[in-house]
Amino acid sequence: MTVSEKTSASASVPAGMESGYRPGYEVAAERILEYVVRTGLQPGDRLPTEKDLADEVEMSRTVVREAVKILSALGRLSVQKGRGIYVSMPEQSSWQQSLANFLPADLRQVDELFEFRRHLETTTANLAAQRATPAQVKAVREAAQESTRAAQEGDIHAFTLADEIFHTGIAAAGANMFFASTVDAVRRLQRQVMTIGMAGVAGGSLQVAAAQHEAIAEAIAAGEAGRAEALMAEHIDMTAQQFQQEIWRRVVPGDDTHA
Numbered sequence: 001m002t003v004s005e006k007t008s009a010s011a012s013v014p015a016g017m018e019s020g021y022r023p024g025y026e027v028a029a030e031r032i033l034e035y036v037v038r039t040g041l042q043p044g045d046r047l048p049t050e051k052d053l054a055d056e057v058e059m060s061r062t063v064v065r066e067a068v069k070i071l072s073a074l075g076r077l078s079v080q081k082g083r084g085i086y087v088s089m090p091e092q093s094s095w096q097q098s099l100a101n102f103l104p105a106d107l108r109q110v111d112e113l114f115e116f117r118r119h120l121e122t123t124t125a126n127l128a129a130q131r132a133t134p135a136q137v138k139a140v141r142e143a144a145q146e147s148t149r150a151a152q153e154g155d156i157h158a159f160t161l162a163d164e165i166f167h168t169g170i171a172a173a174g175a176n177m178f179f180a181s182t183v184d185a186v187r188r189l190q191r192q193v194m195t196i197g198m199a200g201v202a203g204g205s206l207q208v209a210a211a212q213h214e215a216i217a218e219a220i221a222a223g224e225a226g227r228a229e230a231l232m233a234e235h236i237d238m239t240a241q242q243f244q245q246e247i248w249r250r251v252v253p254g255d256d257t258h259a
Contacts, residue, residue, distance in 0.1 A: 024059060024060075024063040024066075025063050025066035025067045025070060026067075026070075027059070028057055028059045028063045028064050028066070028067035029067040029070050029071055031056075031057035031058075031059065032047075032053065032057060032064070032067055032068070032071060032077075033071070033076065035047075035053075035056055035057060036087055041087050042087060043087050043088060043089045043090060044086060044087065044089060045086065045087050046083075046084050046085070046086050047077070047084070047085040047086065047087065048085075049084065049085075050064060050065060050068070050085070053068075053085070068085060072088075075088050075090075075091065076088055099185065099188075099189065102189050102192065104189070104192040104193040104195070105193075105247060107244060107247055107248060110193055110240075110243055110244060110247060111240075111244065113186065113189055113190065113193070114236060114239070114240035114243070116186065117186050117190070117236055117240075118233060118236045118237065118240070120179065120182060120183060120186060121167065121170070121171070121183060121232050121236060122229045122230075122232045122233045122236075123174070123179065123229070124170055124171045124173075124174040124176075124179050124180075124183060124232075125170055125174075125216060125219075125220065125225075125228040125229050125231070125232035126174075126225045126226070126228060126229040127173075127174035127175065127176060127179070127225075128140070128170045128171075128173035128174045128220050128228065129219060129220045129222075129223050129224055129225035129227075129228040129229075130223065130225050131173060131174060131175040132173035132220055132221075133173070136169065136172065136173040137173070137217075137220060137221045139165075139169045140166060140169045140170055140173060140217045140220060140221075141217045141218075141221060143162050143163075143165040143166035143169055143213070143217075144162075144166055144210070144213035144214045144216070144217040145214070146158070146161075146162040146165075147159055147162035147163055147166060147206075147209070147210040147213045148207075148210040148211070148213070148214060150162055150206070150210070151206035151207040151209070151210040152207065152210075154206070156206070159206050159209075159210070160194070162213075163209070163213070164187065166213050166217075167183065167187060168180075168183060168184060168187065170216070170220065170232075171183035171184070173220070193243060193247075205238075205242055208238065209235065209238070209239065212231065212234065212235040212238070213235070215231050216228055216231045216232055216235060219231055
């Protein structure tokens with residue numbers, strides 16, 4: 001390892017751990033992944049040659065070669081002999097498989113979806129109340145207000161758009177990319193329920209949901225994490241009950257015992 005690579009490894013150690021040591025290939029692997037993200041490379045895209053990649057990450061070819069081997073073993077890169085280095089195609093995880101197998105008119109699966117969503121979005125509401133920037137608070141408030149306008153006009157399409165912006169805005173304000181991406185995935189499934197399991201919602205419920213949006217937005221703006229969490233739980237519980245009742249009505253026509 002060169003002196004500069006030793007220095008780079010030391011500089012990459014988190015604060016408070018300056019005495020630690022990181023091998024150059026670990027630093028190179030980190031920089032290669034950063035390069036992939038920074039340049040917007042997608043699965044199947046080709047990376048520069050080993051020499052050019054070494055120049056990009058400012059490390060030696062030997063160290064970069066070791067880093068590429070590690071990233072290949074981890075499934076992040078694919079080395080194709082005679083062709084070059086590529087961003088790997090991700091393997092389908094059990095989570096992705098569950099998304100592919102989701103049945104939007106299956107009451108049990110809808111129950112599971114909302115059970116998961118409740119835990120997920122109460123947490124993001126709590127985090128958003130603690131971490132939201134002024135711009136994010138403004139965006140969440142505006143989405144809540146737009147949902148109120150749409151509800152008053154009985155415009156389901158406009159309400160659905162505002163609802164989407166509201167919930168994803170809160171997830172983004174939670175400042176955790178894993179929560180934000182999972183909220184997005186779960187809401188994609190909910191859109192399937194809306195489209196296939198129940199085409200539209202009862203107009204009377206929109207104004208209640210919009211009022212809940214506004215209350216949640218104000219709790220986040222005030223930094224009241226516990227209140228934001230509790231209000232989000234109430235909101236999702238109400239939505240879940242409406243979905244369940246509507247799906248049951250459509251699956252078992254004429255049975256009003258679950259209404």
